[in-house]
Every structure is written in structure tokens, then in C-alpha cells.
Amino acid sequence: MLLVVTYTRGARRDLRNVCRAHETCVVRQFGRAALLSATEFGAFQALRLREKHGLDVQIERVRPFEPSDVPARVREAATAYENRANASTPYRQFAAGRELPSVEQLRGEEL
Numbered sequence: 001m002l003l004v005v006t007y008t009r010g011a012r013r014d015l016r017n018v019c020r021a022h023e024t025c026v027v028r029q030f031g032r033a034a035l036l037s038a039t040e041f042g043a044f045q046a047l048r049l050r051e052k053h054g055l056d057v058q059i060e061r062v063r064p065f066e067p068s069d070v071p072a073r074v075r076e077a078a079t080a081y082e083n084r085a086n087a088s089t090p091y092r093q094f095a096a097g098r099e100l101p102s103v104e105q106l107r108g109e110e111l
Contacts, residue, residue, distance in 0.1 A: 001063070002037075003060040004034050004057060007032075008056040019034055024037075080094075
């Protein structure tokens with residue numbers, strides 16, 4: 001998919017117009033941003049906006065997030081944390097004394 005993010009009023013207006021006129025290439029619209037299909041037509045629409053508005057339009061290629069892309073220790077930590085007895089316990093306290101990654105370890109690792 002292509003993520004198109006707009007930074008000016010004119011670029012947002014034109015993004016809305018593209019999304020209305022070409023619904024088939026729009027995966028999701030978020031106001032200032034939209035996900036367009038990863039097709040040549042989606043790329044054409046994104047590049048049109050970039051050509052017209054320059055750096056006021058940012059385009060990024062994205063791919064769906066799959067939980068299986070994350071290490072098992074992180075998936076297990078998320079599951080354990082969401083199944084905790086006390087919902088108000090912060091993760092840092094919850095992970096202390098358990099065989100779970102610390103907040104610092106999680107922050108320091110790239111996916």
C-alpha cells in the first residue's frame with residue numbers, strides 16, 4: 001500500500017478529491033492521509049499530488065503488519081500483559097521479576 005500524507009490545506013483538499021473520484025484505489029482515508037492501493041493507478045494518483053504540491057505531500061510504501069513478524073517473546077509479553085489481574089498495573093511493574101522483556105529492551109530493538 002501507499003501512504004499519502006498531506007501537510008497543507010490545498011494538498012488535503014486535493015487528496016479528498018482524489019479519494020472521492022477514485023474510490024477503487026483508496027484502501028482507507030484518514031483526513032490528512034490516505035492509504036492507496038499498491039497499483040500503478042494508486043502510484044499515479046499519489047505522484048500527481050506530489051507533483052502538484054511538492055514536499056507538502058509525503059508518500060511512503062507500507063505493508064500490513066503481521067503479528068508473526070514480531071519475535072515470540074514480544075507476542076507472549078503482550079498476551080501476558082493484557083491478561084494481567086490488575087488492569088491498572090503499568091508494564092514496567094508487571095514485567096519486573098518475570099521472564100518478560102523490559103521496556104528498555106523493547107524500545108531498543110528494531111522489528
